[in-house]
Amino acid sequence: MPLDERSTFLLTKLIHATDLVTVDQIMEQLGISKRTVHYDLQKINDWLEENNLPITQTKQGLGYYLPEETKQAVPDLMKELNEWQYHYSQMERVTLIGVELLTKNQPVFMQDFIQRTQVSRGTVSKDLKLVKKLLKEEDLALQFERSEGYIVEGKEENKRRILSRFITEVLTNEQLTEMTNILYPMIQNDEGSTYSNLFPMKQIIMNIEPVLKVELTDETIQVLAIQLVVLLQRLKGEHRIQLDPDEKQAVSLTIEFEAAKRIAAELEHQFKLSLSVDEICFITMQLLGSRVNYSEVSTVGNLEIEKLRKVVSEIIHEFQVYACILFEQREELEEALFLHLKPTYYRLKYNVPTTNELTASVREEYPEVFSITKRAVWPIELMLSQKLPNDELAYLAMHFGAWMQKEEISGVTFGKAIIVCEKGIGTSNILRGQLEKLLTNVEVIGTVSRRQFLNNHYEVDYIFSTSPLQHESLPVLTVSPILTQQGKEKILHWIEEVQSTPNDQTAPTPDVIMEIMKKYGTITNEKELKNELNQLFAPTTATSSIERFEKPMLNDLLHEETIQFASHTENWREAIKTAALPLLTKEQISSTYIDAMIKNVEDLGPYVVIAPGIAIPHARPEEGVNTVGMSLLRLDESVSFSSKDKHQVKLLIVLAAVDNETHLKALAQLSDLLSEEENLDLIYGAKEKKDIIKLVSKYSN
Template sequence: MLSNILATIFSQPDWQNVRNEVHKMIQPEAATWSHKTDQRRLVREILYEAEKELGLTLTDEMVEILSLQILMIMKRIELEEYILVPEAEKQVLQQTEAYKAALHITNKLGNVKEVSFPDDEVCFITMNLLGSKVQHDNFNRYTEQELSGLKEVVQQMIDDFQLYSCVVFDDKNGLEENLISHIKPTYYRLKYGLSIANDLADSIQKTYQDIFHLTKRVMRHLERYVGKIVPDEEVAYITLHFGGWLTKEKKKVETKFKALIVCENGIGTSNMLRTQLENLIAGLNVITTISMREYRTNEYEADVIFSTNYIKEKDIPVIHLPAILTNLEKERVIQRMNELFDSKPPEKNVTDHLMDVIKRHATIHQEDDLKKELVHLLEQTTPRIKEIRKPMLNELLTEQTIQLKDRVSSWEEAIRVASQPLIDLQSIRPDYVDAMVTNVKELGPYIVIAPNIAIPHARPEKGVEQLGMSFLRLKEPVHFSEKEKHRAQLVIVLAAIDNQTHLKALAQLTELLSNEDNVEQLISASDRKTVIELINQTIEV
């Protein structure tokens, strides 16, 4: 309960008064939360030492939360009110690196403040350290036993994400290491009932709806491992990892600008912002992401700094921006980059041109308000920087791409027959069909994603000319192996052009096929119209 309350308080930038009141309850001698008492300063310094013990860097937000928790624990011990941790759980916690760091914290505080921390309280601090959001993590310090289970979970999640999204990550090992950085504290937060308040969760779900939907599906591996449901706030952070990696692998450009990102929301948010910026600005190379504390205490070489919080400029120009960029914010970033690095004078944007026209023909009484409304109108109607358009399922599965047949002679013929409409439409070349068949021969029946459903696909460079999808219904099932679970009556060929454009249609297809009644109706359909009606019903829901 305490962790949940503190996480919520510190995630709300407007709750400064609440933070002040909480702090005064613990340390009445401090006027506000920003007033650094000797005791609070000591706790923070010891936490920084514990970071070195753990080989990681906590986010600035987590340092504040942990400082407050430790001060409250000391107050509770003073009142002789203690927490009890089950003996079996204590034995597990005592085997972790975080327990050593918690001992360092309590021993140091005990020596300075003459307070004795019972082992249950040390274990309680260990729980909170294990569940803390981090900026950087060093996996060399963890035992193989600590990481092996989570590594397997992450590998299964990545495998399923590739299967459901029909993409193949080029740097799968890099994604695995990146994802473990967030999965490890997520696991401990779930295990010990700790909470994070992700104020970006709603925005992530709306902006990256397709990727969030796919991520939520693969979370079953973590849920099975920890024995608890993963809340949407945690799913949203993991969505950032997958989304960032999907975008990262799309482009390779010549480096023109070296950049830093200062972000206190942790690795996932930093990576998503990084990929948005590198995709937006040609030649941008984000050399590292750091916390505000690291920015203040160290010197860095870069051409520009992007920060999600206000920081005072030193020698390097700073561009302030949110963690998720709207089209208007992307335009502002580009304008600022042009001002900083383009020798040509910046051109007026559409809003300024409109204001000039209005001034020539009318008297403006509230110029700033009018300009804001024009900016909002242009953002809604004609965004300057368009997002990738992702077609709907009913745009890909049409009368031309749907086939209903009774039987075929083999699984190989099923793939070739199902692919023919896409060849006729010149969406794919025959090479792509050969590649799909070869994949099954070499990798096995991985394309059978559920009973009676197969989704053959291959990499875009194997022969895709344009995005496409085709549907084949068979009355008699075709077998992709001798096992009963590898038979299929619905064969849906996917021809993707990149890692993202097909995700909306694929998410809608998943929604359609996750309902067993829909699957039965598709198998028993007597005409294409029935299939199209089912697709449209799914999209409208």
Template sequence: MSLDQRSTAILSHLVNAESYVSVKEIMEKFKISRRTVYYDIEKINGWLEENKLQPVDKVRGLGFGLDQETAKRIPEKIELFKTWQYDYSAKERKGWLALYLLGRDSPLFLEDLAKKVRVSRNTTIEDLKLLKEEIERFHVKLQFERKSGYRVIGEEDDKRKAIVYYLSNVLPNEGWQTLLSKIPTMLNLADSNIEDRLNLFELEELKAVQTIVAESEKDLNIHYTDDFFYSLTFRLIFFGKRLTQGKEIRIDEVEKEVLTETKEYKAACKIAQKLSYVFHVNFPHDEILYITKHLLSSRVQSSQGVFQENENTETHVLVEVVSKMVTDFQKYACVFLKERDLLEKNLLLHVKPSYYRIKYELEVENRVAELMKEKYPDVFLLTKKVIHHLEQAIGKKVNENEIALLAMHFGGWMRRTGVTPANRKQALIVCASGVGTSKLLEHQLEGLFSTVDIVGSVSLREFETNEYQVDFVVSTTPVSRKDVPVFVVSPILTEAEKESLLLNVNALVGTDVKDKSISVEGLLEIIKKHATITDKEGLEKEVRKYFSKPNSKVVVSTKPSLHQLLTKEYIQIKKDVKDWKEAIRVGAMPLLEKGNITEEYVQSMINTILQLGPYIVVAPKVAIPHAKPENGVKKLGMSLLCLEEGVKFSQSKRHEVNLLIVLAAIDGETHLKALSQLTTMFSEPTNVNKLVHAQSIETILQTIEAYST
């Protein structure tokens, strides 16, 4: 029994877990179905049995676990057998094929490549076809000649960029021990038919370079992230091998001057000196500068270094970039991030390597972007909105993976203000009445569930003939397929249907039990002891519904849309005001009268502008005054003041404002949906002019309604 990439990762997760790991945790971590989890556990148990180890233990209500002795002996077994049976995934095969071809200058025959990745000739041919198409993104080509075999042709700099990318495809994320366990397989040590000339590296060589990388952390006074630590180790091995083949890198003369000014250059000099002993080759100055680029682009877990005035020019630019990004992020999200100085210091630690990765086109593959967009779309979009400061500094577009890494940092800091993003579920709408009806239902469901994403609307025929990976389905007509929960409702939801949906969906997604000390699984075990259960699944659902039932009326925690906040009584049209302070007071009046805010909040908004300047002016003619929730917000609210004659928030013409949206936020998250819709509305200049010249509140409401879906 052999282990593939995913089952290996699951086993590693169980080895390192402090306690039992639930099925749900494995499903979410590895993005697989419940059925696949059990399939992989069965495969793991087969491997454990072959190696005379205890199987994975399954405990109802707790999940999977390994006994202590087995957990201790797994790494020992890996070392003992040297060749841990491991099946490459299709992605890994493609990555290793690229690296074998990029790691040498002479061609390789198909038979050699097939043996290295341990699959058939036909499978290797298919993998090479995909690789040929993909590798062109790095401006290199995969060439085949019948007499000599396969080789990659192109510039040395482009080849090395491809090496960096494909390393990110093949290196494991489970730690150094797991990495070492795969080395024999990578080297094919168990296969005596494969010549040593085809090996990319030796185990002792790897350990020597790993020590050099660890020592560079001390020189730079930083701690690399684990994935970069492993990646840099292998990058240096490949660069050393390329150098021994006579393949040197060339650095632009202008860049040389900039790179030699950095502290990373000094560390690169030490690295190159040590590598010269490992590879028995002298590292020229351009190679040292090339290593400097990689050190500058390193992902860092922590840094003990303090920003110095004598830092290079680019670092000073990035300090300003970070400050602008934080200012804009707070402005667009309408939140005050605590300990701003510390936030900017930590954010600089992430922005700096991101800057160099993009500048030097050192692309790596990472699942972070898709996960951030899926789990925390609001924070991701807000970060995307402020990323233009970094793009201007680099002169290049920032890819979504880099945006996601920075969004993670902003998201983590937002949680310091008490915001904890909820886990989100996916739902599908099935509607036989067309797009109009499905859109109407979608709008109602979005208002009902704050943690559910509607992934789309399909017809009944589409639903019954295709597979959809969703948590549940809402349908306007009965459907026959029942592999996921289906809730049948009217196109326009009644109050009873809303309450029923809340009960059922809350029970389904696990937000049902208000008293977390109550365990549904534990209760079912007690019932099982004293009674015969004929329908366990049905009983569990009923129990969950019972505990999720509201005491009186249904309370829905949602992110309201723009039109739900900016209603008629919160909108004013005025000819003019005396000055900006009066504009704040007049604009806040509806919120004050309705009890959303106190007088303290109004004064706090004025004081903040006096202290920080006209930061609230977010677009031409538009300002969003706000203050901290603790300074007098009673409930979420938004008001709009339209001025025929603009009011100046500074002497600058660009700070003249006609539209004031006073925001009273209760936290860092609840208002984001409405704020996003407001931003979309004002991104169209014609809408700004339409509101400025509106003669009636009804005209304004029509525009707001159009952007509230």
């Protein structure tokens, strides 16, 4: 029975597990069904039986584990696997073929691919079609010549980019453990020493952080180290890069160029080779596109950077308009977003590849935030003259999502936690926001990189880490940066388990404290005191389950009672008052909220006019919102929010939001409705409320 990619990963997980591995954990980590989990476990058991080893065991139906004999024997056995015993997926085969094409310095033929992947000629032919497609995306072509075999033709920088993609996919994907052993020998030099040990490369990169005055993310250091491996691999085959003179001139003026020169000097010293200015500029481009945890560099004065700062401000403005929220700490948000958007800009400008394994999770768990981000980023897309890919959009959405959660956090805390995250600011902050909402009595004191955590001491009670981490005395839980409902339940159960585990020194109970207090004083209300002591000593999470809160849909908010028609209003102030009247009557808002909406327009201008003829007045939740609500006013005659034609409004939708998120689903449905011209014609021409209600219902799903 052959082991495939997923079952090999699961077997490796069972070998290293110090506790039971549950089906739910496997389902969450691999994104597969319960049926598939049992199927993979059966494949593992068949393979173990073939090798005369004890199979997986289960304990009271709670989870699975491997007998100690199996744990000891399997690692050596897996190293000795014959090629035919490991079944490569198509993605793995394509990766192997791609790396073979771009690292071999002699002709590569069909037979080489067959031998490497251990599949039939027909299967390899199908795989080559996919390889050709991937190469074409990088403006590269796969050619075949009878004497030379298969050859990749195109610009050297494009070859490096796709080779980096192939290698990064393997070395950063923990499910491809077996592939790593195959890949290492393919990227070694002629003398037999390998570049695959990334530690020296990582050290070279970390040494230039003081020059850049930044702290690079742990994940970025890993990817940059791979980039250096690729560079050395290509130079080994005398494949030199040639950049556009204007590009070289631009990047040579940056601080990253000085850091790249230091990297080049170290590579020349360690590997006895010479790097041209073009190669140094190529390294500079990778550094410019690198994500950071923080930066001390002042970038005032650079025209390109100043333009980027204005773009950041415009994006935040657009996001606020589309989300109908107002960020309180605007300047702080601008600085944080600029720190992220700067490398994003350079990655796209210089075609530096990036991947975001959280993109699918962000789109699933935060669909409205992702959608609003996609609409709000047009200023950076205009600056770059290209659309942002979904992976970059997801990173930006994570920043906005984290900030929206951050502004809602408050309350008294008991117990402290720290987040260890190697993926950067946006990822760690969105996890922090989720944890603070979930564990209301646990103070998250900060988010740190893996390097920071290992080099410092933190006074905390809990550690949450986005990658496996061991600590000699503190409890550690590995979590996904984007928490699903199942993930949240796991955290709550873990917290309760940690709190219920007895310490070396047993804590006093409420009853013991009561008896001591009686000895030395008079208690006037024993029952109430005992209740408070019981609450103080209770677990920090009040419940072991999470209430599933559904965001209201558009037809929950816009209905017979909240839709109005009017011929005209005296001015825009009266229009807002009239439009808000249904919400005021139902006591969903107070009169102070109406005053706040009017003041916002007076202070900020007609920002509430989101499109010609349409305005969505709103203010902050704390300015008078009792429950989430929305009301619609359709006017026969336009009202002026300014002297400009684009600020003449016939349709007002007042939004009352209780926080930064609850209203987003209904708002997204409203945006979809208003984006169709025929829908606006129907609203403007409607004679009865039911005509609009029918339209609202159509978009409420």
